[in-house]
Amino acid sequence: MTSNVVPAGLRERVLAAADRARPPGQAVPDVGQDTPIEAFSRAADALYDTLQALGDQDWRLPVLRDLDVQGLIGHLIGVEHDVQRCMAGDPEVGNADHVASTQPAALSQAGRPPAATMADWREQVDRTIRIAAQSDLDAMVAVHGVALWLRDLLIGRTFELWTHENDIRAVTQLSPSVPEPSTLRPMSQLAADLLPFGAAFTDLHEPISVHLVLTGQGGGTWDVTVGDPAPDPAQVGIVTGVVGFCRLVSDRIRPADLDVYVTGEPRQAMSVLTAAAALALD
Amino acid sequence: MEATDALLAARLAAGDDRALAEVFDDLAPTVYGAALRILREGSAAQDVVQDVFVELWRHPDRYDPAAGTLGTYLNALARHRAVDLVRSELRRLARQERHYRMSQDGTEPTPSDQVTAADTADAVRAAVKLLPDGQRQVVELAFFQGLSYREVALATGIPEGTAKSRLRLALAKLEAVLDRQLLESP
Numbered sequence: 001m002t003s004n005v006v007p008a009g010l011r012e013r014v015l016a017a018a019d020r021a022r023p024p025g026q027a028v029p030d031v032g033q034d035t036p037i038e039a040f041s042r043a044a045d046a047l048y049d050t051l052q053a054l055g056d057q058d059w060r061l062p063v064l065r066d067l068d069v070q071g072l073i074g075h076l077i078g079v080e081h082d083v084q085r086c087m088a089g090d091p092e093v094g095n096a097d098h099v100a101s102t103q104p105a106a107l108s109q110a111g112r113p114p115a116a117t118m119a120d121w122r123e124q125v126d127r128t129i130r131i132a133a134q135s136d137l138d139a140m141v142a143v144h145g146v147a148l149w150l151r152d153l154l155i156g157r158t159f160e161l162w163t164h165e166n167d168i169r170a171v172t173q174l175s176p177s178v179p180e181p182s183t184l185r186p187m188s189q190l191a192a193d194l195l196p197f198g199a200a201f202t203d204l205h206e207p208i209s210v211h212l213v214l215t216g217q218g219g220g221t222w223d224v225t226v227g228d229p230a231p232d233p234a235q236v237g238i239v240t241g242v243v244g245f246c247r248l249v250s251d252r253i254r255p256a257d258l259d260v261y262v263t264g265e266p267r268q269a270m271s272v273l274t275a276a277a278a279l280a281l282d
Numbered sequence: 283m284e285a286t287d288a289l290l291a292a293r294l295a296a297g298d299d300r301a302l303a304e305v306f307d308d309l310a311p312t313v314y315g316a317a318l319r320i321l322r323e324g325s326a327a328q329d330v331v332q333d334v335f336v337e338l339w340r341h342p343d344r345y346d347p348a349a350g351t352l353g354t355y356l357n358a359l360a361r362h363r364a365v366d367l368v369r370s371e372l373r374r375l376a377r378q379e380r381h382y383r384m385s386q387d388g389t390e391p392t393p394s395d396q397v398t399a400a401d402t403a404d405a406v407r408a409a410v411k412l413l414p415d416g417q418r419q420v421v422e423l424a425f426f427q428g429l430s431y432r433e434v435a436l437a438t439g440i441p442e443g444t445a446k447s448r449l450r451l452a453l454a455k456l457e458a459v460l461d462r463q464l465l466e467s468p
Contacts, residue, residue: 004315007328011306014332015299018339024299029343211300215292221299237300239283239293261283 025221031181036154037132039183043161044125046177050165051118054172059114061171064282065099067106069168073121074109076164078102080124083157086143087131087150094142098282101144128157155190158183163250163280178243184218188242191249191276192222198275199226207233208268214242226272236272237263248273251280287345287352294342302339309353310335316357320364322408330363368409372456409456417452420445 022028034042051073059070067075079102085093093101109117137151148156158179166176179187192212198204207230212222219242225233239261247253255273262269283289293301310331317330334356338345345355410421416438423429423437424445434449435442 004311004318006310006314006331007324010314010328010331011303011310013328014306014310014335015303017332018302018336019299021336021340022297025297027297028295028341211298213293213296213298213301215289215296219296221293221297239289239298259283261285261289 025223027185027217027220029217031185031217033185033189034180034182036137036151036158036186037129039158039179039186040132040154040161041129042180042183043158043165044122044129046179047161047165047168048118048122048125050169050174050177051121053174054114054168056114058172059117063167063171064164069171070109070112070114070117071106072164072167073117074106075099075102076161077109077117077121077124078105079157079160080121080128081105082143083128083153084124084131086141086153087128087135091142093144094147096144098144152190152193155186158187159190159246159250159280162187162246163252163282166252179218179246181217184216184242184246185220187246188214188219191246191279192220192224194279195224195272195276196226198277198279199272201278202271202275204271204275206268206271208272209233209235210272211235211237211263213237213239214245215239216242218242219245226275234268235264236268237261238269238272245276248277249279251277251282253277286347288347290352291342291345291347294339302335305338305352305356306335309356312353313356313360316360317364320361320368320408326367327364330360330367333363334359369457372453375453410452413452413455417448417455420448421452421456424449 054069060068063069063072064075079098082093082096082101132150132154135150137149137154139150140147141150141153142148143153146153146156162177162179168174169176178184192214195210195212204226205228207225207227210222210224210226212224214220214222227233240258244253244258248255248258255270255277258273260269260273290301290305294305313334314327314331317327317334318324321327321330337359338356345352349355410418413421419438420434423434424431429437431442431445431449434445438445440448
């Protein structure tokens with residue numbers, strides 16, 4: 001195969017032309033992007049479909065912490081109550097603990113017919129959606145120790161419903177579910193945006209410039225700096241599948257188990273992945 | 283995760299511009315070589331290289347890792363683009379020839395036509411060299427030197443009608459030569 005020295009300047013000319021043709025970071029094909037309410041609604045529908053497929057005995061299976069499936073759905077009922085309170089501006093729910101605040105709702109499901117729990121949860125989810133649809137998505141809200149825009153909270157809730165749906169699918173021997181690419185897109189965007197906060201949660205102070213590439217439909221490319229501000233941060237490149245990364249952010253995969261391609265210092269990349277896993281509330 | 287062509291394609295689809303730079307650094311010399319081999323002219327070959335890499339960046343999903351390496355794909359793309367470029371020039375020359383023939387007024391080619399024809403010379407010269415002597419001679423005189431049919435006829439000592447028919451035949455053969463060149467390219 002003939003190989004020639006590439007003329008000077010051609011590399012710059014080609015890369016500039018490529019940038020003009022398609023901005024860096026923009027994934028193809030364009031899968032669209034759900035609005036926060038669409039994403040949350042889709043996740044709720046997917047969980048509802050899974051719940052409807054369960055037999056009565058499935059609801060008794062232990063799934064998370066000390067909760068069985070029914071208790072987990074009770075926990076989600078409690079979360080809906082707290083989210084509705086936060087959208088109403090109740091300041092008390094801002095500092096409430098995610099588990100402690102919802103545990104009464106979780107435990108109160110014991111002995112109830114599963115269908116009743118499922119119906120209550122669906123009713124509360126629909127109420128959350130109705131309230132959100134009438135709210136300012138750019139308003140700052142605070143719930144369970146996290147303050148963020150309502151639009152981001154709804155995407156965070158999308159993560160939560162998807163994660164718990166898969167917790168339930170795992171204990172009931174169902175195959176894992178994957179969100180639609182148009183839902184994954186805002187999820188991966190939020191995960192990338194929040195990476196610096198994950199670093200703060202894990203006391204990652206070392207300044208690292210992360211070139212994060214999430215492959216697959218719904219993914220994309222982001223450049224995020226984590227750690228303390230510094231003029232010359234270390235450079236780390238992380239390439240991984242978008243679904244796997246979302247599972248990591250949901251703390252359902254350990255960083256060491258994630259299939260990644262790393263450029264730069266592997267130890268720093270692992271610190272970044274650990275920071276990503278710290279974003280989960282559970 | 284291994285650094286494979288499939289991973290590169292996935293990174294490109296995710297909008298990873300660093301992946302494009304990596305592919306360029308790795309494969310641009312052979313892509314440029316493939317284009318240069320057909321076009322014989324650096325400027326046009328650079329245009330092909332740009333087309334090829336921009337095409338890869340815009341439509342990375344068109345590359346199928348199961349079908350072959352990324353290098354093979356890009357080189358094939360470069361050869362096709364280069365041959366398309368030459369064909370396009372040949373078609374333009376043929377149109378010019380028809381226009382000149384149909385005008386029947388004996389007008390000599392304009393200086394602009396001559397300059398344009400000269401610009402194309404590098405691109406088609408390799409294919410022209412493969413023509414039989416008689417046809418090659420009329421092509422070179424008509425297109426590279428800008429002679430009229432009458433002048434070609436005088437210069438070669440053949441009737442003007444024969445010069446015209448040889449030229450038409452030569453253009454058809456050039457198309458065939460370029461097709462074969464593409465098929466036989468590694």
